[in-house]
Amino acid sequence: MPAGVQLACGGRADHGRVRGGPRDAAGRGGGRGDPDRPLPLPQRAAPAVSHLLAISPHLDDAAFSIGGTLAAHVRAGGRVTVLTCFTGNVARPTGFALACQRDKGLADDVDYMALRRAEDEAACAVIGAEAIHLPFLEAPHRGYACAVALFGARRGDDAIVAPLAEALADAIARLAPDRIAGPLAIGGHVDHVVVREALARATDTALLWEDWPYADRHALSPSAEPAQRTVLDDGLRAARHAMCAAYATQIGFQFGDAGRLAARLAGIGEERLYGQGVMSVRPAR
Numbered sequence: 001m002p003a004g005v006q007l008a009c010g011g012r013a014d015h016g017r018v019r020g021g022p023r024d025a026a027g028r029g030g031g032r033g034d035p036d037r038p039l040p041l042p043q044r045a046a047p048a049v050s051h052l053l054a055i056s057p058h059l060d061d062a063a064f065s066i067g068g069t070l071a072a073h074v075r076a077g078g079r080v081t082v083l084t085c086f087t088g089n090v091a092r093p094t095g096f097a098l099a100c101q102r103d104k105g106l107a108d109d110v111d112y113m114a115l116r117r118a119e120d121e122a123a124c125a126v127i128g129a130e131a132i133h134l135p136f137l138e139a140p141h142r143g144y145a146c147a148v149a150l151f152g153a154r155r156g157d158d159a160i161v162a163p164l165a166e167a168l169a170d171a172i173a174r175l176a177p178d179r180i181a182g183p184l185a186i187g188g189h190v191d192h193v194v195v196r197e198a199l200a201r202a203t204d205t206a207l208l209w210e211d212w213p214y215a216d217r218h219a220l221s222p223s224a225e226p227a228q229r230t231v232l233d234d235g236l237r238a239a240r241h242a243m244c245a246a247y248a249t250q251i252g253f254q255f256g257d258a259g260r261l262a263a264r265l266a267g268i269g270e271e272r273l274y275g276q277g278v279m280s281v282r283p284a285r
C-alpha cells in the first residue's frame with residue numbers, strides 16, 4: 001500500500017455533507033463544481049426489510065406455535081404479517097359449530113368470529129405485526145360434525161384446498177415476503193392439514209412450525225433436523241406469552257386457565273421450523 005494511503009474505516013457516516021473529490025496540486029477540485037459545496041446524495045434504495053409471512057389456520061395458531069419467532073423477527077428489525085385462513089362468519093351457527101362456541105363459555109348471540117378476530121388484532125399488536133383475515137369457514141361449517149371428525153378423514157365434499165391455495169398464492173404475490181411460515185399439521189386437525197397442502201401448492205419455500213399445543217400430545221420422530229430454531233430468551237418468551245394470552249376465548253378450553261398456559265410456555269426452550277418436504281405427517285384422507 002503506498003505511503004500516506006489510508007483505508008477509510010470507522011467513524012460516523014456524514015450523509016448530510018458529501019463533498020467533492022480531493023483537490024489537485026493547483027487547488028482545483030477533483031469533483032464537479034465547487035468542492036466545498038455539498039453534492040446531492042446518491043439515490044439509494046431503502047434498506048431491505050425482511051418480511052415474514054405466517055400462514056395461520058385459525059385465529060391463534062401462529063402465535064401459539066411460533067410467537068417467539070415472530071417476536072424475534074420484529075426485534076431484528078423485520079416486518080411480520082400474520083395471515084389467518086379460517087376467520088369467516090356464519091350468521092347463526094348451529095349444531096357442532098354452535099357447540100364449539102358454547103364450550104368457550106359464549107352465549108349463542110355472541111359473534112364468535114368477530115370476537116376472535118379482535119383477539120387476533122390484539123395479539124398481533126403485541127409485536128407490531130399486521131393481521132390479515134381470509135374469510136374461509138372453519139371445518140365445523142364445512143360438514144365436520146364432531147370433535148373426532150376434525151381429526152379424522154377429510155370429507156369427500158371438502159373442496160377447500162384449491163380456493164385456499166389460490167388465495168395464499170395471491171397473498172404471497174401481493175405481500176412479497178422473503179420468509180413464509182405455516183403449520184406442519186401435527187395432530188392432524190383437518191384445517192391445519194388443508195392449510196399445509198394449500199401452502200405447498202402456493203410455494204415451496206415455506207418453513208413449517210410444530211403446531212402447539214398439539215405438539216405436546218403427539219410424539220414426533222423428525223426425519224431431519226429443523227431448518228430453523230429460535231431459542232426463547234426471557235423477552236421472546238414474554239412476547240409469545242402476551243400474544244397467546246390475547247386469545248382469551250381459547251385459553252380455558254386449550255389450557256385450563258391462564259396460569260397453566262404460563263406454566264406450559266415456561267417449559268418451552270425453543271421453537272423449531274422444518275422444510276416443507278422433510279417430515280411426514282399423517283394426512284387426513
Ligand SMILES: [Zn+2]
Pocket residue numbers: 057058061189191192
Ligand atoms: Zn388451529
